[in-house]
Amino acid sequence: MEIVTFTEVETFVQHIPEVTAAGVIIKAIIILAVISAIAGFGTYIERKVLAFMQRRLGPMHVGPYGLLQLVADGVKLFTKEDIVPQNANSLVFKIAPSITAATAFIALAAVPVFPDFTIPHWVPLLGGVFVPSIAADLNIGILFVLGMMAAGLYGPLLAGMAQANKWGIIGAARTAIQFLSYEVVTGLSILAPIMLVGSLSFVDFNAAQAGGISHWLIWQQPVAFVLFLIAGFAETNRTPFDLLEHEAEVVSGYATEYSGMRWGMFFIGEYANMITISIIAAVVFLGGYSEAGIGWLTIILKVGFFFFLMLWVRASWPHIRPDQLMWLCWKVLMPIAVINVVITGIVMMV
Amino acid sequence: MGLEQFKNRNVGTQNYKMLNLGQSPEKGLDKFKQVVNRTFKGELFVGLWVTMREMINALFRDNMHTVKYPFEKLPISPRYRAIHDMLRLLESGHYRCIGCGLCEKICISNCITMDTRYDENQRKEVSEYTINFGRCIFCGYCAEVCPELAIVHGPRYETASEQRASFSLFEDMLTPIDKLNLQQEYDGFGAVSPNADENIKKTPLAY
Numbered sequence: 045m046e047i048v049t050f051t052e053v054e055t056f057v058q059h060i061p062e063v064t065a066a067g068v069i070i071k072a073i074i075i076l077a078v079i080s081a082i083a084g085f086g087t088y089i090e091r092k093v094l095a096f097m098q099r100r101l102g103p104m105h106v107g108p109y110g111l112l113q114l115v116a117d118g119v120k121l122f123t124k125e126d127i128v129p130q131n132a133n134s135l136v137f138k139i140a141p142s143i144t145a146a147t148a149f150i151a152l153a154a155v156p157v158f159p160d161f162t163i164p165h166w167v168p169l170l171g172g173v174f175v176p177s178i179a180a181d182l183n184i185g186i187l188f189v190l191g192m193m194a195a196g197l198y199g200p201l202l203a204g205m206a207q208a209n210k211w212g213i214i215g216a217a218r219t220a221i222q223f224l225s226y227e228v229v230t231g232l233s234i235l236a237p238i239m240l241v242g243s244l245s246f247v248d249f250n251a252a253q254a255g256g257i258s259h260w261l262i263w264q265q266p267v268a269f270v271l272f273l274i275a276g277f278a279e280t281n282r283t284p285f286d287l288l289e290h291e292a293e294v295v296s297g298y299a300t301e302y303s304g305m306r307w308g309m310f311f312i313g314e315y316a317n318m319i320t321i322s323i324i325a326a327v328v329f330l331g332g333y334s335e336a337g338i339g340w341l342t343i344i345l346k347v348g349f350f351f352f353l354m355l356w357v358r359a360s361w362p363h364i365r366p367d368q369l370m371w372l373c374w375k376v377l378m379p380i381a382v383i384n385v386v387i388t389g390i391v392m393m394v
Numbered sequence: 395m396g397l398e399q400f401k402n403r404n405v406g407t408q409n410y411k412m413l414n415l416g417q418s419p420e421k422g423l424d425k426f427k428q429v430v431n432r433t434f435k436g437e438l439f440v441g442l443w444v445t446m447r448e449m450i451n452a453l454f455r456d457n458m459h460t461v462k463y464p465f466e467k468l469p470i471s472p473r474y475r476a477i478h479d480m481l482r483l484l485e486s487g488h489y490r491c492i493g494c495g496l497c498e499k500i501c502i503s504n505c506i507t508m509d510t511r512y513d514e515n516q517r518k519e520v521s522e523y524t525i526n527f528g529r530c531i532f533c534g535y536c537a538e539v540c541p542e543l544a545i546v547h548g549p550r551y552e553t554a555s556e557q558r559a560s561f562s563l564f565e566d567m568l569t570p571i572d573k574l575n576l577q578q579e580y581d582g583f584g585a586v587s588p589n590a591d592e593n594i595k596k597t598p599l600a601y
Contacts, residue, residue, distance in 0.1 A: 097445040101460040360441040
């Protein structure tokens with residue numbers, strides 16, 4: 045089994061120019077703007093893909109092929125009345141959506157989004173500033189991202205408990221159940237690739253898989269890949285694990301009493317999380333943006349594939365009960381993840 | 395066939411086809427085996443394939459089921475009874491109505507109002523003709539009774555209106571003279587049946 049040592053990684057990264065505060069701020073603004081736009085656009089894509097899979101057309105009337113539906117939705121969300129229920133804990137009720145949205149974007153700080161570039165010198169004020177691919181290349185990158193996404197579950201939890209609504213309470217309880225179930229699997233499943241690469245930084249993961257499809261970690265860690273995908277679906281509240289706000293059972297779960305832009309922030313957070321999970325899966329298992337020259341294209345294709353997979357699964361599969369989720373995560377996935385880690389360790393020692 | 399088999403209410407004794415669903419496992423090992431079987435059976439991927447197949451069919455094989463309603467409409471039965479049409483004679487372009495007043499007489503909700511007079515050629519001409527669509531129940535008697543196939547039920551089923559009772563005038567329902575060549579002969583409610591010629595008997599003169 046091929047293991048990339050630290051010296052190799054350093055030779056790979058040493059030609060990168062110095063990262064300045066201006067570059068990081070520009071990167072943060074780019075991430076905020078672009079991911080918000082993509083998250084909004086994701087709702088359009090989701091509606092379209094679900095519609096096609098049900099032999100419908102989806103949104104068609106606002107703009108060409110319904111492309112401006114996104115704008116119409118935004119106008120609607122911004123102009124809706126902001127309702128805080130009478131018996132709700134209004135402070136927590138108002139804070140909760142920002143927690144979801146903020147943690148989703150904080151998590152993106154340590155994830156490589158778009159390749160690095162230098163602003164041309166003819167641009168006034170900012171000419172020559174190097175914009176890195178990662179806003180903050182932490183040495184604990186993956187841990188930070190997973191931790192932030194886990195902290196994001198405080199949003200649904202607090203929202204459900206603050207709104208004085210029984211469906212909200214059930215949604216909050218399911219949040220706790222789901223959080224306790226999948227988080228162990230996420231950590232353990234991604235531990236095996238971390239052992240192979242020997243680093244927690246996404247840049248190192250990317251460098252370790254440079255050299256074509258055969259170097260992708262999915263071939264060495266197929267079990268970990270599947271486990272991480274399952275846990276990732278649970279982490280982003282996607283079907284088949286969308287217990288938190290399953291309309292058929294608990295009205296809208298934790299989001300029952302929310303409307304307007306507060307509800308919209310939950311939505312943006314959920315879609316940003318979907319993008320984050322897609323990027324992690326693409327970088328850790330599918331080689332990231334390591335292809336020379338066309339890395340920017342391949343990472344977009346990979347992230348797009350995972351995003352499409354989430355919509356595809358939502359159109360195809362029914363969702364499971366909370367007790368089945370706990371049974372699945374604790375009795376099936378966690379033992380498999382532990383066995384996978386042990387086998388990986390044994391193979392690495394031998 | 396008598397009614398006996400339908401009067402038998404003893405559910406379960408009829409000729410039902412029983413499905414063999416097997417027994418749900420009780421021991422831990424059997425449960426585990428069931429889980430493993432279901433996991434590696436690939437049914438989940440069958441589900442994924444079904445949705446993907448439908449998407450490909452809808453997008454590339456023209457199997458999209460959406461009707462963009464205000465712009466596209468599904469064909470409706472010729473016997474559908476919607477807003478009335480007044481037809482014209484194809485040769486002369488004159489309206490077919492002869493002012494006999496049968497539709498006004500037979501209308502059970504009294505929504506048809508008509509007035510006639512003699513024109514300069516001593517022919518009956520319709521001077522006033524309105525249908526109160528706030529009262530019309532679209533029973534179709536007027537179309538059925540009309541001896542000239544002049545008043546028929548058209549296919550225009552969007553009857554929502556800004557007024558509670560909207561009256562329709564004769565001219566509104568009449569086929570526009572410049573669209574006479576597009577006038578469809580009505581084969582629905584009250585029309586002559588296709589085998590009308592066979593059904594006609596010689597009128598007995600002995601009355």
